[in-house]
Amino acid sequence: MNSPERVNSPERVNSPERINSLERVNSPERINSPERINSPERINSPELTQELEAFLHCPTPAAWLDWALQNQALLLIDHANCEKKAASNAMGLMYRHVAHTDLLTKMSQLAREELLHFEQVVGLMAERGISYQRIGPSRYAAGLREHMRTDRREQALTDSLIVGAIVEARSCERFARLAPLLDAQLGKFYVSLLRSEARHYKDYLTLAAQYTDEDIEPRVQHFLAVEKQLIESEDDEFRFHSGVPARAAGE
Ligand SMILES: [Fe+2]
């Protein structure tokens, strides 16, 4: 049953086990998992936003929300890019840390979910006649990465996982804040993303603590302070994770 031929056989690609495992991402059991953060009640309550606000050092500024509403095509294009980058980042960790089984499992699941989100965003863009263009990244991820330790492998992993958690948490917070301001279709889509993004941030933090003996809290707080600065300071270009528009800074 588990011979190499069977593992690589074409049937296995579409085997019931495989189909079930793919469906599991959005299965009702998963949605109703014991983790309260993933429950439907929680998604529809302000508690999720409150929890993210308690974790992050600042809420998304109102000036960014206005900027997003005025740049909805760009918002979707950069959102698509963020989903693609999130999948690619997770796969990068899988390539670099092959001995960490829990990391491989969580990151593989996360990458599949991010690619599913990517397909959903691209589908929405096509429906809306928004053409997918190449745009440069915001300063956000590079601004966080700049503070990552790179000398020791374990420290580099801890910092990458913490940065992953913060990016997921901010994305989730922005989806939650944007949802009620958008049209019904886009608002509903953004609410549907909250569940997985909230789980992703928790998974990254759990893995960060799991693969080090270091107390991760000082590093988490350090990166959150850097993140607050990136979110609240002036930015020249609108992106999903940009700061406030230059003209609104100081108002
Ligand atoms: Fe996502």
Ligand SMILES: [Fe+2]
């Ligand atoms: Fe995510």
